[in-house]
Amino acid sequence: MRVAGVVQGVGFRPFVYRLATRHHLAGSVRNTSGSVEIDAEGPPESIEAFLGALTDEAPALARVDCVTAIEADPAGYEGFRILESQAEASASSVIPADVCMCPDCLREIGDPADRRHAYPFTNCTNCGPRFTIVQRVPYDRANTTMSGFAMCERCAAEYADPANRRFHAEPTACPECGPRIWLERDGITTESGALEAVGELLRGGAIVAIKGLGGFHLACDAANDDAVRALRDRKGRAAKPFALMVCDLGEAERLCELDEAARTLMLSHQRPIVLAAKRESTGISESVAPGNVYLGLMLPYTPLHHLLFEHSPPALVMTSGNLSEEPLTFTNASARAKLARLADAFLMYDRDIHVPCDDSVVRPTPDGAVSIRRARGYVPNAIEIPIECDCVLGVGAEQKNTFCVAWDRTAVPSQHIGDLDTAETLDYYRYAISHFLALFGREPKAIAHDLHPDYLSTRYAQDQPGVRLIGVQHHHAHIAACLAENGRTETCIGIALDGTGYGTDGTIWGGEILIADLADFRRAGHFAQVRMPGSEAAIRDPKRMAMAYLYAAFGDDCESIAQRFGLAWTPFERGILMHQLRTGMNSPLTSSAGRLFDAVSAICGVCRERSYEGQPAAELEMAADEREQGAYQGSVDPDGQINTLSLVRLVVEDRIAGVDNAVISARFHNGLVRLLAQACEKARHETGIGLVALSGGVFQNALILARLREELAQSGFEVLVHTLMPPNDACISLGQVVVAAARMTDEKGNNVCA
Numbered sequence: 001m002r003v004a005g006v007v008q009g010v011g012f013r014p015f016v017y018r019l020a021t022r023h024h025l026a027g028s029v030r031n032t033s034g035s036v037e038i039d040a041e042g043p044p045e046s047i048e049a050f051l052g053a054l055t056d057e058a059p060a061l062a063r064v065d066c067v068t069a070i071e072a073d074p075a076g077y078e079g080f081r082i083l084e085s086q087a088e089a090s091a092s093s094v095i096p097a098d099v100c101m102c103p104d105c106l107r108e109i110g111d112p113a114d115r116r117h118a119y120p121f122t123n124c125t126n127c128g129p130r131f132t133i134v135q136r137v138p139y140d141r142a143n144t145t146m147s148g149f150a151m152c153e154r155c156a157a158e159y160a161d162p163a164n165r166r167f168h169a170e171p172t173a174c175p176e177c178g179p180r181i182w183l184e185r186d187g188i189t190t191e192s193g194a195l196e197a198v199g200e201l202l203r204g205g206a207i208v209a210i211k212g213l214g215g216f217h218l219a220c221d222a223a224n225d226d227a228v229r230a231l232r233d234r235k236g237r238a239a240k241p242f243a244l245m246v247c248d249l250g251e252a253e254r255l256c257e258l259d260e261a262a263r264t265l266m267l268s269h270q271r272p273i274v275l276a277a278k279r280e281s282t283g284i285s286e287s288v289a290p291g292n293v294y295l296g297l298m299l300p301y302t303p304l305h306h307l308l309f310e311h312s313p314p315a316l317v318m319t320s321g322n323l324s325e326e327p328l329t330f331t332n333a334s335a336r337a338k339l340a341r342l343a344d345a346f347l348m349y350d351r352d353i354h355v356p357c358d359d360s361v362v363r364p365t366p367d368g369a370v371s372i373r374r375a376r377g378y379v380p381n382a383i384e385i386p387i388e389c390d391c392v393l394g395v396g397a398e399q400k401n402t403f404c405v406a407w408d409r410t411a412v413p414s415q416h417i418g419d420l421d422t423a424e425t426l427d428y429y430r431y432a433i434s435h436f437l438a439l440f441g442r443e444p445k446a447i448a449h450d451l452h453p454d455y456l457s458t459r460y461a462q463d464q465p466g467v468r469l470i471g472v473q474h475h476h477a478h479i480a481a482c483l484a485e486n487g488r489t490e491t492c493i494g495i496a497l498d499g500t501g502y503g504t505d506g507t508i509w510g511g512e513i514l515i516a517d518l519a520d521f522r523r524a525g526h527f528a529q530v531r532m533p534g535s536e537a538a539i540r541d542p543k544r545m546a547m548a549y550l551y552a553a554f555g556d557d558c559e560s561i562a563q564r565f566g567l568a569w570t571p572f573e574r575g576i577l578m579h580q581l582r583t584g585m586n587s588p589l590t591s592s593a594g595r596l597f598d599a600v601s602a603i604c605g606v607c608r609e610r611s612y613e614g615q616p617a618a619e620l621e622m623a624a625d626e627r628e629q630g631a632y633q634g635s636v637d638p639d640g641q642i643n644t645l646s647l648v649r650l651v652v653e654d655r656i657a658g659v660d661n662a663v664i665s666a667r668f669h670n671g672l673v674r675l676l677a678q679a680c681e682k683a684r685h686e687t688g689i690g691l692v693a694l695s696g697g698v699f700q701n702a703l704i705l706a707r708l709r710e711e712l713a714q715s716g717f718e719v720l721v722h723t724l725m726p727p728n729d730a731c732i733s734l735g736q737v738v739v740a741a742a743r744m745t746d747e748k749g750n751n752v753c754a
């Protein structure tokens with residue numbers, strides 16, 4: 001029998017061994033390249049039952065795609081054996097992602113009679129740390145941060161026993177031989193009762209730095225308003241929502257309305273943070289997610305977390321252990337140095353995290369989950385791409401950076417790195433790239449980068465000696481990523497909506513209709529351009545964008561309208577602002593969709609002070625009344641320009657007429673959806689293309705995503721969306737590698753693979 005699918009590095013051979021033994025079959029099992037081969041000998045009915053169970057009872061992490069079986073003459077095997085095979089080396093070069101604790105291990109740590117009772121580092125072949133502890137390949141214990149812990153006799157026996165759940169479980173450990181936890185507080189270290197003590201500290205309102213799987217968290221009682229506020233103060237984080245870890249699904253249901261999709265995501269072995277609508281009066285501090293209708297919830301994913309909840313409050317803020325904008329802290333030493341002013345105590349352990357990895361974030365929508373941040377649990381899983389390539393490194397964009405390594409038909413995007421605007425993040429970025437290339441044993445033949453000359457990722461690319469550089473336009477990369485993820489290579493209508501991307505004409509793009517395939521694109525349409533008064537200042541201050549749109553839509557009347565809506569500046573500030581708008585001084589043109597959302601959000605008074613990226617748009621979406629079906633009318637000009645100014649005029653009219661913000665916001669969203677659908681109709685009319693790909697951070701907006709998909713589907717378009725990568729700039733690196741691959745393929749004279 002040959003079993004194909006996800007069958008290596010997931011405990012499949014021990015599973016086959018146990019199954020064969022149960023059915024009294026003789027023979028052997030071994031890994032071959034990419035599949036598992038089984039020789040089994042026994043009565044036909046036993047073979048039949050064995051075959052059925054092979055798929056039905058496969059380990060949780062395995063995915064059996066196909067079993068092919070042929071009959072053979074009996075060879076007279078005795079017993080059943082697991083064989084080491086030639087392909088072993090290549091098989092073990094696959095690095096699995098970290099996996100949440102499995103139910104069997106959970107049962108053990110809860111059983112007072114078990115030798116792993118209450119042990120925070122319990123794991124087995126079906127669960128535990130992987131990517132975050134691997135230092136080099138092959139994936140053996142000696143090449144992980146577990147190498148310093150010599151297995152005790154009992155652990156070694158389990159590790160060597162094919163019938164055991166811990167057969168070749170590389171990070172396996174027990175209280176006798178494995179890592180230990182301790183509490184550090186006021187210079188005093190205590191080992192015994194550390195978890196109880198942390199529980200007590202948290203109940204008393206303290207902030208505790210807790211070492212997790214991929215880095216440190218800062219934790220506090222989510223129901224304690226003073227503690228949550230103190231955490232905001234110390235972290236320098238004004239309003240950006242904090243994620244919560246809750247003790248179990250029951251507590252999650254008490255705090256939020258969860259549908260089936262949300263529950264499934266929460267319980268998945270990746271254990272991401274799941275965004276869900278929060279319920280009223282649950283006792284959770286308003287400061288957890290101020291002005292937000294959602295909470296980000298996750299369930300415990302390590303034994304340490306499970307054990308912690310035996311002593312702590314049922315809902316904890318669990319936010320990344322870092323200073324605002326810096327990368328995640330992941331070593332004990334740097335935690336002591338960097339988090340000392342943020343945390344009242346530290347819960348640490350002596351197993352090192354080799355590579356930091358943030359918690360992943362997903363948003364369930366009626367049409368499927370949208371990834372917001374792809375990291376722990378998902379990385380370093382590969383994405384199959386529809387084009388053959390030499391090794392290419394895509395260095396990503398500037399914000400929400402990821403990078404991506406691709407070879408053959410495989411692309412491996414990195415974990416979320418962050419915004420490349422601090423020296424610390426840049427160091428982490430370089431470290432992560434070299435670690436990734438070493439892990440996969442790859443040396444890039446080409447590096448693909450953004451066209452923006454000032455992105456630190458672009459500069460990084462330019463600093464690499466002797467490698468070919470391929471520049472890829474930002475929004476082309478967005479659309480190529482969406483095509484590639486969906487296994488498509490044909491030409492499509494791409495709608496790329498985001499905040500900022502460097503255009504081929506030197507202006508800032510961000511509301512783009514492209515006709516694109518993997519290799520090339522042309523700009524078929526874009527949002528009407530407006531000025532960004534003060535350049536970067538206009539990104540940070542939505543009021544400036546409000547004035548820019550009011551000026552573009554109403555000319556000099558904008559000042560009286562702004563005054564009427566309470567958009568206030570000092571006379572001096574207003575003077576400069578108007579001068580910038582009239583002359584264009586330090587005020588580049590942009591077709592950005594993000595800036596349009598900023599403007600409308602500020603005009604309506606929904607959000608006028610931005611404290612984190614995307615806040616005005618997120619709050620505008622939350623304000624919308626989903627029952628409202630009205631839509632503002634806009635138009636698409638013959639040259640492809642999308643006239644968004646008419647939407648702004650109608651927003652202003654309704655606001656003067658006293659229409660509620662919930663209605664205005666919905667009509668604006670609906671109007672934008674219609675306008676985009678019109679632009680697609682126009683492009684289809686001109687090109688005959690009926691395939692649409694949606695990408696860019698705006699598609700984290702569930703309202704835009706759902707309504708545009710519906711509208712386009714009704715008009716007979718086929719619509720592609722991101723299902724693996726986030727639609728935001730995290731997907732840029734994937735897009736870069738496929739564009740580079742397509743260009744290199746074209747040069748060789750080969751056709752892009754169908």
Ligand code: ZN
Binds near residue numbers: 104106122126
């Ligand atoms: Zn387990």
Ligand code: ZN
Binds near residue numbers: 151153156174175
């Ligand atoms: Zn042991």
Ligand code: FE
Binds near residue numbers: 474478696728729
């Ligand atoms: Fe973008």
